[in-house]
Amino acid sequence: MTASSPAIPAALVQSARDLIAAANRVLIVTHIQPDGDAIGSLLGLGLVLRAAGKEAVLGCDDPAPENFRFLPGAGEITPEPEGEFDLIIAVDISDPRRMGAIGARLGRPPHILLDHHLTNQGFAAVNLLDAEAASTGELVTELLEPLGLPLPQPAATCLLAGMLTDTIGFRTSNTTPKTLHLAEKLMEAGAPLATLYKAVLNRRSFEAVRLWAEGLAHLNQDGSIVWASLSLKGRRASGYGGAGDADLIDILTTVRDAKVAIVFSERADRTVKVSWRSSPDINVAQLALSFGGGGHAPAAGAEIPGTLAEVEKKVILATKALVNGAAPST
Amino acid sequence: MTASSPAIPAALVQSARDLIAAANRVLIVTHIQPDGDAIGSLLGLGLVLRAAGKEAVLGCDDPAPENFRFLPGAGEITPEPEGEFDLIIAVDISDPRRMGAIGARLGRPPHILLDHHLTNQGFAAVNLLDAEAASTGELVTELLEPLGLPLPQPAATCLLAGMLTDTIGFRTSNTTPKTLHLAEKLMEAGAPLATLYKAVLNRRSFEAVRLWAEGLAHLNQDGSIVWASLSLKGRRASGYGGAGDADLIDILTTVRDAKVAIVFSERADRTVKVSWRSSPDINVAQLALSFGGGGHAPAAGAEIPGTLAEVEKKVILATKALVNGAAPST
Numbered sequence: 001m002t003a004s005s006p007a008i009p010a011a012l013v014q015s016a017r018d019l020i021a022a023a024n025r026v027l028i029v030t031h032i033q034p035d036g037d038a039i040g041s042l043l044g045l046g047l048v049l050r051a052a053g054k055e056a057v058l059g060c061d062d063p064a065p066e067n068f069r070f071l072p073g074a075g076e077i078t079p080e081p082e083g084e085f086d087l088i089i090a091v092d093i094s095d096p097r098r099m100g101a102i103g104a105r106l107g108r109p110p111h112i113l114l115d116h117h118l119t120n121q122g123f124a125a126v127n128l129l130d131a132e133a134a135s136t137g138e139l140v141t142e143l144l145e146p147l148g149l150p151l152p153q154p155a156a157t158c159l160l161a162g163m164l165t166d167t168i169g170f171r172t173s174n175t176t177p178k179t180l181h182l183a184e185k186l187m188e189a190g191a192p193l194a195t196l197y198k199a200v201l202n203r204r205s206f207e208a209v210r211l212w213a214e215g216l217a218h219l220n221q222d223g224s225i226v227w228a229s230l231s232l233k234g235r236r237a238s239g240y241g242g243a244g245d246a247d248l249i250d251i252l253t254t255v256r257d258a259k260v261a262i263v264f265s266e267r268a269d270r271t272v273k274v275s276w277r278s279s280p281d282i283n284v285a286q287l288a289l290s291f292g293g294g295g296h297a298p299a300a301g302a303e304i305p306g307t308l309a310e311v312e313k314k315v316i317l318a319t320k321a322l323v324n325g326a327a328p329s330t
Numbered sequence: 331m332t333a334s335s336p337a338i339p340a341a342l343v344q345s346a347r348d349l350i351a352a353a354n355r356v357l358i359v360t361h362i363q364p365d366g367d368a369i370g371s372l373l374g375l376g377l378v379l380r381a382a383g384k385e386a387v388l389g390c391d392d393p394a395p396e397n398f399r400f401l402p403g404a405g406e407i408t409p410e411p412e413g414e415f416d417l418i419i420a421v422d423i424s425d426p427r428r429m430g431a432i433g434a435r436l437g438r439p440p441h442i443l444l445d446h447h448l449t450n451q452g453f454a455a456v457n458l459l460d461a462e463a464a465s466t467g468e469l470v471t472e473l474l475e476p477l478g479l480p481l482p483q484p485a486a487t488c489l490l491a492g493m494l495t496d497t498i499g500f501r502t503s504n505t506t507p508k509t510l511h512l513a514e515k516l517m518e519a520g521a522p523l524a525t526l527y528k529a530v531l532n533r534r535s536f537e538a539v540r541l542w543a544e545g546l547a548h549l550n551q552d553g554s555i556v557w558a559s560l561s562l563k564g565r566r567a568s569g570y571g572g573a574g575d576a577d578l579i580d581i582l583t584t585v586r587d588a589k590v591a592i593v594f595s596e597r598a599d600r601t602v603k604v605s606w607r608s609s610p611d612i613n614v615a616q617l618a619l620s621f622g623g624g625g626h627a628p629a630a631g632a633e634i635p636g637t638l639a640e641v642e643k644k645v646i647l648a649t650k651a652l653v654n655g656a657a658p659s660t
């Protein structure tokens with residue numbers, strides 16, 4: 001799709017425009033366990049509607065993740081929107097169940113849905129869906145002018161935060177020329193790119209870095225396979241509260257000539273969580289499946305019984321067989 | 331400056347356009363020890379000129395760094411350009427001495443200079459300088475149309491590589507709406523953003539990650555100060571060939587609530603190299619100066635005699651005094 005081709009029929013946009021023009025009190029709702037694009041779209045559209053003279057209530061079952069609480073309006077997000085609404089808009093929600101308790105209490109579908117998830121079937125009266133948008137923030141930005149809505153600076157900031165989250169700073173393969181074009185518009189409206197980049201993408205807890213240190217203390221390479229191992233003891237010593245690897249695997253994937261990156265995480269139940277990432281020519285989903293797990297061709301995982309040493313040994317053997325072109329053997 | 335204001339007088343651009351139109355055999359030269367923007371601008375402009383029917387020779391005293399050797403034309407860069415040239419264009423060169431041996435042999439200044447460094451005084455016949463461009467790749471891209479030059483896909487790839495290098499993937503504070511606008515044009519000409527991002531910014535040696543592991547094994551925090559220490563033994567064990575910290579300090583600066591990040595690197599001569607990074611409200615240049623070093627307000631360094639433990643102790647004390655608003659004491 002080029003920057004100018006219309007992904008959404010003009011008649012649908014016109015319907016949404018009419019609904020918004022007629023509304024006074026609007027509920028905007030995003031999905032449970034919101035990420036940066038959910039929060040950015042929710043706040044961005046909310047602040048846009050306020051600038052257009054509407055009352056806008058910001059609904060989500062869960063609060064904004066810590067990295068997004070600095071965004072204007074983040075403190076106003078409520079799990080219990082009160083009163084009557086003459087318009088309900090859902091953003092970044094791929095499936096009606098992801099509206100959570102708010103959705104259940106509404107007792108009716110949203111009037112308008114804005115989303116970019118490929119799997120979205122549409123569950124609102126007016127579905128503004130574009131799977132080629134790299135983020136819902138991008139889609140909202142693109143539709144503001146057709147919807148007859150303004151772009152105040154605080155809204156631009158929120159929308160760019162959403163865009164940065166889903167494209168990991170314009171680095172994902174679904175980032176298009178249009179993405180950059182719309183980001184340019186947000187910057188021109190006053191969104192502070194460098195500040196947002198740091199706040200959204202380049203900030204983590206001290207404990208997360210300590211978890212990396214624990215994992216990198218057991219860093220290995222065998223040909224084009226690079227791996228790190230997190231013992232239960234190391235995880236506890238780090239003080240890291242999350243269940244995952246704090247994106248340690250993303251560091252391993254940056255190693256030059258590494259075709260497969262693996263993180264082994266020891267669990268308290270005598271299993272080991274194994275995560276694989278691979279270059280495009282190698283399908284690790286198949287390998288994960290052979291260990292009772294699953295995933296996508298370039299990113300998969302499995303939970304495998306055994307000690308860290310046992311699981312490491314058999315997984316590295318099987319991964320080597322895959323990389324060398326043989327069938328994986330468990 | 332907005333996206334439309336002309337940073338460079340039209341008459342200068344017209345002079346350069348005339349010189350290029352009249353030329354047949356062009357030497358393009360970039361600075362010694364080239365970075366990604368130097369290489370990207372050199373190759374990008376070279377491929378542009380070839381698409382315009384010129385013979386273009388690509389000159390640099392040093393070869394492209396490893397991360398940029400995949401770029402089209404990188405293998406053709408020569409430290410000894412041969413034959414006669416009817417036009418010499420220097421790119422990304424802030425000072426004529428940085429033309430190196432090639433510049434010395436030329437025995438004359440370049441006809442045209444394209445650069446974005448603030449300190450550039452101009453040393454060519456026609457100086458196309460714009461310190462508000464975030465990269466020379468950006469400046470070259472912007473000038474192609476005014477110079478009457480085409481934008482073939484391989485050139486777009488090289489120019490975007492330059493842009494990504496100098497803006498670290500559009501995250502530096504000098505990234506403007508215009509930067510994104512010109513990056514959009516390069517993508518539309520076929521530059522593969524996601525592939526370039528990974529190749530240019532997200533690739534490092536296994537030994538570099540092992541150096542991180544060594545440093546992170548000595549990770550500490552005291553209030554808003556976070557630091558890591560690299561012993562000489564750890565550096566040798568990592569096998570890392572570089573002299574620096576492989577950007578370990580960039581990881582420390584991402585720690586939430588860290589106002590100052592420090593890396594201590596033990597040297598063979600019983601000194602310790604200390605690097606500071608700070609948030610905008612703290613000036614570490616002053617601190618580095620008090621230890622006999624120097625630098626900029628947010629990024630400074632010093633080489634301090636003593637053991638790792640001795641230097642760590644006094645530097646942390648002085649840094650705490652600075653962070654707490656007192657004068658630094660050594």
